Amino acid sequence: MSSPRLPKVAGIDSTVPAPPHTAAPLPGVPSAAPPSDAALPPGVLIQDRLASWVSDLTTLHELTERLIKTDSLDGALREMLGAGAALVGASRGMAVLEPADGLGPTSTIGLGLAHADLGTIETVPRGSGSYGRLLDGLPEADPPDADPPGAGLPGNSPAAPRRPARVPEPIAIRDVRTEEGLDPRHREVAARLGYAASYALPLATEEAGRLGAAVWLYDEPAEPDERRRHLIGLYGRFATEHLARLLQVERARARVATVAEELLPSRLPRVPGVRLAVRHLTGPQGGGDWYDALPLPEGALGLAVGSVSGTGPSALAAMGRLRASLRAYAVMEGEDPVAVLSDLELLLRLTEPARSATALFAYAEPAQRRIVLAGAGHAPPLVVGDHRTEFVETSLSAPLGMLTCWEAPSVELSPAPGETVLLYTDGLLRRTGDATDRAFARLHAAAASVPRADRSDPGAVADHVLRTLLPGGLDPAVEGEDVVLLAARFE
Template sequence: MNAPRPPKVAGIDSTVPAPPHTTAPLPGVPPAASPADAALPPGVLIQDRLASWVSDLTTLHELTERLIKTSSLDGALREVLGAGAALVGARRGMAVLEPADGLGPTSTIGLGLAHADLGTIETVPHGPGSHGRLLDGLPEAGPAAPGPSSAHLAPGPSPTRPAPGPSSVRPARVPEPIAIRDVRTEEGLDPRHREVAARLGYAASYALPLATEESGRLGAAVWFYDEPAEPDERRRHLIGLYGRFATEHLARLLQVERARVRVATIAEELLPSRLPRVPGVRLAVRHLTGPQGGGDWYDALPLPEGALGLAVGSVSGTGPSALAAMGRLRASLRAYAVMEGEDPVAVLSDLELLLRLTEPARSATALFAYAEPAQRRIVLAGAGHAPPLVVGDRRTEFVETSLSAPLGMLTCWEAPSVELSPAPGETVLLYTDGLLRRTGDATDRTFARLHAAAASVPEADRSDPGAVADHVLRTLLPEGLDPAVEGEDVVLLAARFE
């Protein structure tokens, strides 16, 4: 009678010895440590180990999928805090964005902590604090030093990649996470650290650097435990892998945010830094821009004999080229307005000729109004632009303007001018097409919504052109202008006549 054979588990013959060339377990993956595990058949151990790996990979996949859907730095930091709390088994946490290059932006995000709690934690000196030591202890990538690089990410394996840039720059060292198992008994802690921990009710912490060898330091995240504790080796390994991926995602968002800020700064510098003060009229403007920057612009120019030139326009395209074209077009219109501002048709005709000669592949819309506040008289002309809107106590109506093509679309542009006389207390709204298109509605419906928004301005706000503009924007775009969504800029210029 044959001796009984051990059963097969999951299709694996447990009696077959492992081949001598089998690789060792991955670093950071805990082996079977308990006597109970050692007594189990090898097939059961393999099955449990595989199930654990699959569970961990599934968890990391789900968390990273959620992270890559974030499109802002604050949103990404909040997602990192929530995911990290689940991985390390904590309930509260704090993330600090503080790039090592000092170019910003900087921010502090809390999980389960009020704003006052974050301020209390920040009173702990950087040196003794766990996240402060991470922020202070990681330099930027510097000149290469002789000898092998000591960059590492612990715990767990860290895939190596060639650092970008010239060979004279080496990756920055990434410090290890800092675990404080018990704030009360940990040696070397600042008394202020223990005092803050007692006040906020946490007994342990685990701090992770938000850094990679290539990106350098972006910040740090720290999670707080209510009782003395620290994550085991498996949790450290998982949070290390997740932290590396999160840092790379944050680095990409940081580049996008810095580019957006630079574009917005250039756009603001190309537009008037402040509106002029002209007797008989009060001005206000609202300018909202997308992440790539658009070609929408506005201007308010004092002219001789107490007159005022008002203009809004839009250049086709987005990005730096559209901003540059917008700056050239606005500067040219200013010159033409000074020379022949009393005739808006002549101003736009000269502008159209300049655009056609210098930038034949680009088109633009524009509206120029010559205003005499003392007489409450406006003469205006538009090139492919939406008509102005007059808002007052007795009427809310669009100005009747003739249809005309945008600048650069025809061999010779020409359109008649229109004259209107605002009553005392009425506000004239000039706006760009971005205000209409950002709503996502059809053109006729958008005009109807704009008219309804202007008509619903509260009586108490009608004396303030800025309040009128704000009300219209809130009504048409109740969620504001999402900076992560590409689209046209929005310009709204309000002129209230006394």
């Protein structure tokens, strides 16, 4: 009769014979130590190891799922710091974003450290601090090998490829008090802030290059074991790739915002009898919302707001062309807003038949407190004063580029002394995330709630409306919509 066999685990035969040189314990003599892992059946060891791997993979999956939901550099850095602290067993830390290409942005985020604490840490000489050594020791990428003369030209050998950047190893300082080679200032700062050890990880990969570094601080002398190092290394590589994607988005957003600002007036004109203020918020993709204010002959003033369909560079270019055209028409026939928009409609239909736009143009005479305006598919202005808060009744019209023949009658308005006229784009309403009628009601309520002390300042009026209507800033659920709010207060 054959002896019973231990069960197999994952297809591995768990019956492993004992090595012949192992001697049996003497009878009557107790073991010198409790049973170790070596005394357990091999199947149990494999099961424990598999369970540990599954637990680690589950932890990494949960942490990376939380990280991937962040959509800003600041949010990703904070999430990475918190997750990293849990993985390495620390309670405090800091992350430094400092891309190697020098194009920014740069920032420093702390975990369990006040702003003053971060400043104190930055007084440590860069070459002595672990994160500083990582930042200075990792170039953006290694330079290519020397090319022979004429390399890369047709018929010759290709140029040497650019080698990816080498990623340095993490730096562990088990005990700041006894670590050799540390600057005295480093030990002084550690004693002041109450940390005794640190573990620094480069935020870098061979593909992304150097983005920054993270360092976690221990209250007692310690360092992560091999398992924790492996986990934080895997998580750090994933976090770096996510940060690299967010960095590209942030830079693209900054470029779009810069182009949009360059296409808009650099400053508002000063015209006697009226004070102007504008607020312009650009979405991540860069919409085509615009505004303008230009002085006209005989002390008049032209005010305009509008929105071009589409997002991105093409919408910005169309917005620039439309605004420039409207300025020209306003100088020639600004006294008749209907004629200005009719010319703009004809131009848009002939030059860009696949695009539509909304626009509102107002011809203002501040000395007489008189405004003549016309709109094409645009939301009506809002008058804010001590005795009234009401929308201007304008005639309905389709947007520019959507009719073969467009013309709508103009509307004349006489604001009282001290009243402010608000011109805005549809993005202000859409960014609320509400239905159109409710968005209009919320805008009216926000304007009516402007404190009396702020009504003499058009900038304060615009800020109050924005804070009340969009308390959390631009709604991220609504993409491709800019916000323009132009306020004109008549004396």
